[in-house]
Amino acid sequence: xxxxxxxxxxxxxxxxxxxxxxxxxxxxxxxxxxxxxxxxxxxxxxxxxxxxxxxxxxxxxxxxxxxxxxxxxxxxxxxxxxxxxxxxxxxxxxxxxxxxxxxxxxxxxxxxxxxxxxxxxxxxxxxxxxxxxxxxxxxxxxxxxxxxxxxxxxxxxxxxxxxxxxxxxxxxxxxxxxxxxxxxxxxxxxxxxxxxxxxxxxxxxxxxxxxxxxxxxxxxxxxxxxxxxxxxxxxxxxxxxxxxxxxxxxxxxxxxxxxxxxxxxxxxxxxxxxxxxxxxxxxxxxxxxxxxxxxxxxxxxxxxxxxxxxxxxxxxxxxx
Amino acid sequence: xxxxxxxxxxxxxxxxxxxxxxxxxxxxxxxxxxxxxxxxxxxxxxxxxxxxxxxxxxxxxxxxxxxxxxxxxxxxxxxxxxxxxxxxxxxxxxxxxxxxxxxxxxxxxxxxxxxxxxxxxxxxxxxxxxxxxxxxxxxxxxxxxxxxxxxxxxxxxxxxxxxxxxxxxxxxxxxxxxxxxxxxxxxxxxxxxxxxxxxxxxxxxxxxxxxxxxxxxxxxxxxxxxxxxxxxxxxxxxxxxxxxxxxxxxxxxxxxxxxxxxxxxxxxxxxxxxxxxxxxxxxxxxxxxxxxxxxxxxxxxxxxxxxxxxxxxxxxxxxx
Numbered sequence: 001x002x003x004x005x006x007x008x009x010x011x012x013x014x015x016x017x018x019x020x021x022x023x024x025x026x027x028x029x030x031x032x033x034x035x036x037x038x039x040x041x042x043x044x045x046x047x048x049x050x051x052x053x054x055x056x057x058x059x060x061x062x063x064x065x066x067x068x069x070x071x072x073x074x075x076x077x078x079x080x081x082x083x084x085x086x087x088x089x090x091x092x093x094x095x096x097x098x099x100x101x102x103x104x105x106x107x108x109x110x111x112x113x114x115x116x117x118x119x120x121x122x123x124x125x126x127x128x129x130x131x132x133x134x135x136x137x138x139x140x141x142x143x144x145x146x147x148x149x150x151x152x153x154x155x156x157x158x159x160x161x162x163x164x165x166x167x168x169x170x171x172x173x174x175x176x177x178x179x180x181x182x183x184x185x186x187x188x189x190x191x192x193x194x195x196x197x198x199x200x201x202x203x204x205x206x207x208x209x210x211x212x213x214x215x216x217x218x219x220x221x222x223x224x225x226x227x228x229x230x231x232x233x234x235x236x237x238x239x240x241x242x243x244x245x246x247x248x249x250x251x252x253x254x255x256x257x258x259x260x261x262x263x264x265x266x267x268x269x270x271x272x273x274x275x276x277x278x279x280x281x282x283x284x285x286x287x288x289x290x291x292x293x294x295x296x297x298x299x300x301x302x303x304x305x306x307x308x309x310x311x312x313x314x315x316x317x318x319x320x
Numbered sequence: 321x322x323x324x325x326x327x328x329x330x331x332x333x334x335x336x337x338x339x340x341x342x343x344x345x346x347x348x349x350x351x352x353x354x355x356x357x358x359x360x361x362x363x364x365x366x367x368x369x370x371x372x373x374x375x376x377x378x379x380x381x382x383x384x385x386x387x388x389x390x391x392x393x394x395x396x397x398x399x400x401x402x403x404x405x406x407x408x409x410x411x412x413x414x415x416x417x418x419x420x421x422x423x424x425x426x427x428x429x430x431x432x433x434x435x436x437x438x439x440x441x442x443x444x445x446x447x448x449x450x451x452x453x454x455x456x457x458x459x460x461x462x463x464x465x466x467x468x469x470x471x472x473x474x475x476x477x478x479x480x481x482x483x484x485x486x487x488x489x490x491x492x493x494x495x496x497x498x499x500x501x502x503x504x505x506x507x508x509x510x511x512x513x514x515x516x517x518x519x520x521x522x523x524x525x526x527x528x529x530x531x532x533x534x535x536x537x538x539x540x541x542x543x544x545x546x547x548x549x550x551x552x553x554x555x556x557x558x559x560x561x562x563x564x565x566x567x568x569x570x571x572x573x574x575x576x577x578x579x580x581x582x583x584x585x586x587x588x589x590x591x592x593x594x595x596x597x598x599x600x601x602x603x604x605x606x607x608x609x610x611x612x613x614x615x616x617x618x619x620x621x622x623x624x625x626x627x628x629x630x631x632x633x634x635x636x637x638x639x640x
Binding site: 212249254267282289296313315 | 425532533567568569570571572573574575580581582586587599600602605608609611612613615616623624625626627628629630631632633634635636638639640
């Protein structure tokens, strides 16, 4: 049983001091490695690990080709400013090749997970001297999976490390007693800039979860361009989450007086407290029409834009 | 060159008297036949032909299986009230069999046209004694096609009648000098009820134009149910047109706490004067949310509903 540290009980300075010492004690003269996604949890773990281990920590950022516009550059630049070296690994080819011809959402997720763990990050871990793996697991993640040793076994399996040989590997999870609010508090104390906490939720499979049908570099570029517009126009709403989805269905359009069988982008903008229930945000019509205008004008191949008006349930926040 | 009769110049009583006499003179001792779709033009032609020929006119209504809920029954009932016998031909099997496996919009249209003209109505015409065909062509239709004799040749070809043998056939087009406003005026004079003029525009390929992907009886039933809700909730708007579209793309949904990979309905509601340009109607959010609620609750398999927020151009009014 993991003992929760609530936000009220949390002394962030003391927490950081304790965790830095724990990490140093565990790693000792060895080296550690971690994967940075740019999300809050992995960012906070990177900062803690850096403070504890300095150059004895290798932080890997995998450019998978399915992130939002400028995301890899922004994350790398932010950590550079904080004095933390991040190794950016360009794995775009590997991800797109794993996603080729797949249209089933579950198979897409599986292809992304497999490519990340086994082929890219797993390979780096296996080839490195690092036997310590820093992970940004938080208490909510544990609630959502089976707890304890089984979960850690899974991580090694995912990384392609034989459980027989995994004996030497150790996972360090310094945030495991915290929930999201506590993680944010610790992150602020560690000097992470405010914009790293403001970001709206973004799914693990990234923009691949925002493309219905096959994920190709071209289709990712289409939904990426639409996402820029959606995030620009909706960032000042107080919405819980907003996103653009590229449909596979083709619809009729008109360009320069000629029939143009084109693509459709669906915009979703949710009000929600806990993501379990959600309702569409009542965006002003000027905003809706501006979304329609900018997306059809600026995203090549898109002739039609819709706004989702169902609730969750029976809808879900993401489309796939 | 066809001489236009403008609404200002139109004397509806005199027009009806003249056309009734023209039709009687042309048909003489023979018989005539016409196809009633339920639209204004074919309804007015049916009334004119009935007044001129009585039982010497056979009026055919083809139930193609892709009409809106209750449409065939309503049209038949309306003409029964007016004392006009309408032969309802059940051709649902033939249409669905012609549409099987077709996903391309142009091929869909072609399959519907071919089935109607060659297989169903053409067969009836060929097997009948009627050599006179009444058609609701209006001046706007002529503007939109090549004028005169060529167009009439096309009709025979479409009906599967060899132009060599078509010599005996004659087409009568009593509304050809009128535009839509004049047709409505004449229709009122002929006693057609007011609701026959209020109907929003509906495309020739009917609900098949509202289904992206293959047209099956099940998919038509889905979009038909959604159409009932859309027409019920939007009939009091002053919109030019409103419609429901069934997408082929599947999206994730939740039912009774379980994942449900389901279908999406797109609602479009257009403001427009002439259909050349159109903008989305600014429906109140209560209406949008009610659409989302009723469609997901009442249409089996639908978990998601969107509202179109693009303009025409680059969108079009219909989706395919």
